Amino acid sequence: MKKTAYIIIVLGFINISFSQPHITGTVTLDIEKGFIHCDFTLSNLPKLSKYKILLNHGMNIKYFKNNEDQVISYNGYYDGKTNGEGLEYYFVNEQNEQIELNNKFKIEYSGAYPVYKDSLNGFDFKGYIAINDKTLRATEQSKWYPIIYDVQNDRLLTNYTYKITVNTINKPQSVFLNGTQPKKGIKTLFSSTKSVPLFLFAGDFDFSSTSGNYLINADVSENTAEKIFDNIESIKEYYENLLEINFNDQIYIINHNAVKALKNNDWGFNSYPAFGFSNLDFNELLAENNKFKENHYKFFAHELAHNYFGNNVNSGVLSWFWLEATAEYLSLVVLEDYTNKENVAEYYEYYINTIENKNFIPLANITDNKQIDSEYRYILGPLIFKAFEISFGKEKTIETLKSLLVLSENQKLTINSWEKSATQSGISKEAFIHFKDTFLLHKRFKINITNLITDSYKNKN
Numbered sequence: 001m002k003k004t005a006y007i008i009i010v011l012g013f014i015n016i017s018f019s020q021p022h023i024t025g026t027v028t029l030d031i032e033k034g035f036i037h038c039d040f041t042l043s044n045l046p047k048l049s050k051y052k053i054l055l056n057h058g059m060n061i062k063y064f065k066n067n068e069d070q071v072i073s074y075n076g077y078y079d080g081k082t083n084g085e086g087l088e089y090y091f092v093n094e095q096n097e098q099i100e101l102n103n104k105f106k107i108e109y110s111g112a113y114p115v116y117k118d119s120l121n122g123f124d125f126k127g128y129i130a131i132n133d134k135t136l137r138a139t140e141q142s143k144w145y146p147i148i149y150d151v152q153n154d155r156l157l158t159n160y161t162y163k164i165t166v167n168t169i170n171k172p173q174s175v176f177l178n179g180t181q182p183k184k185g186i187k188t189l190f191s192s193t194k195s196v197p198l199f200l201f202a203g204d205f206d207f208s209s210t211s212g213n214y215l216i217n218a219d220v221s222e223n224t225a226e227k228i229f230d231n232i233e234s235i236k237e238y239y240e241n242l243l244e245i246n247f248n249d250q251i252y253i254i255n256h257n258a259v260k261a262l263k264n265n266d267w268g269f270n271s272y273p274a275f276g277f278s279n280l281d282f283n284e285l286l287a288e289n290n291k292f293k294e295n296h297y298k299f300f301a302h303e304l305a306h307n308y309f310g311n312n313v314n315s316g317v318l319s320w321f322w323l324e325a326t327a328e329y330l331s332l333v334v335l336e337d338y339t340n341k342e343n344v345a346e347y348y349e350y351y352i353n354t355i356e357n358k359n360f361i362p363l364a365n366i367t368d369n370k371q372i373d374s375e376y377r378y379i380l381g382p383l384i385f386k387a388f389e390i391s392f393g394k395e396k397t398i399e400t401l402k403s404l405l406v407l408s409e410n411q412k413l414t415i416n417s418w419e420k421s422a423t424q425s426g427i428s429k430e431a432f433i434h435f436k437d438t439f440l441l442h443k444r445f446k447i448n449i450t451n452l453i454t455d456s457y458k459n460k461n
Helices: 222-243 294-306 317-340 340-353 373-390 394-407 415-424 429-441 447-459
Strands: 022-030 033-044 051-056 059-065 086-091 105-112 136-139 147-150 155-157 158-167 173-177 184-185 187-197 200-203 208-212 213-216 252-255 267-271 272-276
Touching: 033 158, 051 059, 051 105, 136 147, 136 252, 158 173, 173 187, 173 213, 184 187, 184 340, 208 222, 213 222, 213 340, 222 294, 222 317, 267 294, 317 340, 317 373, 317 394, 340 373, 340 447, 373 394, 373 429, 373 447, 415 429, 429 447
Parallel strands: 022 158, 213 252, 252 272
Antiparallel strands: 022 033, 033 105, 051 086, 051 147, 059 105, 136 200, 147 155, 158 187, 173 184, 173 200, 208 213, 267 272
């Protein structure tokens, strides 16, 4: 069966989080010159002794200041250490020793980036600040705004509430800041009382709204836009009924031009509740019955699952597993009801074949989140959940996921969290330990998983 793959790179999503940092201030953009200037105040920050302040390596800091408008000494400006797309900074005392993170601080900085017009770059990805002759794109992964890294809990605080004014130099331009409706002007104010990753998209583009959802920079008819969001609403409603948690967020779909030649490929990424696409014909999302084509339905089902398994699970060594394996598994649960069980069986067969010759560390033995690579989180991960479903039934699997969501409000998720949620969902401790020993610890755990799933579908046939 033919599989259409989107490149999905995700670092943070909206949901229940451990704290809600707030950011206020101004952003000034000169898109023609690739210039960004920011003057921010961050507040409501957690009390942390082990932390890093991450900022895109192309940004030059003018100063940090405290609540009394006094300059704060900091390290990281010389021979700085990189963390993803950012450099690491931290506050220090007179002895050059790291001090506790201020609950509130000010920062002013500027950066200049290449503008791609007649020629393109050799790469593009979600964390790249991409500017062409029409638009500027900067996601939370780029760290265009300060991101707090909690070292002790190994978590990135990417989601902020905000009140930010965006100034565009020389002429009115359209601006989108994640979680609020796009606006057009030279000076536009955006605010959100819900914590979101700050995906900034600005430039010359149009936008349209359907029931509070937005299509941005997408050349489609009003009727097509309505049909696209009808499909999205059906997925949202499905998750509400499945997980018994309301799904009230409006959705923003952005068409952007990558600064790399994509040829015949399309590219999608998630900065929930926004979705970015490049080289995708939005008129091709729908089949003749005005429903999403199967691969598009599965894509949105995966991404919308991050409304539940998002920033709330983005901590600890198993963060990639809880973040992506859950969303991928849930997308297949949705797809099973959207199409049929035979189609979903083909996906699991495809996943099994994909990792046939690959070696992985058992989940319970993971000691570093870097050990959970792309194939682990998107392919092996959902197979683990499918093995859990076969072992205990879909109803108890969903109940276990719902219990994990409750735990994620106040703690990072672990294998022990999984056991606790399983027992709360009616699975005996002995049965979970057997599952753990067979599918999460055993040296042949991958073969045990794939054999169980393969035999299950054989028995059904």
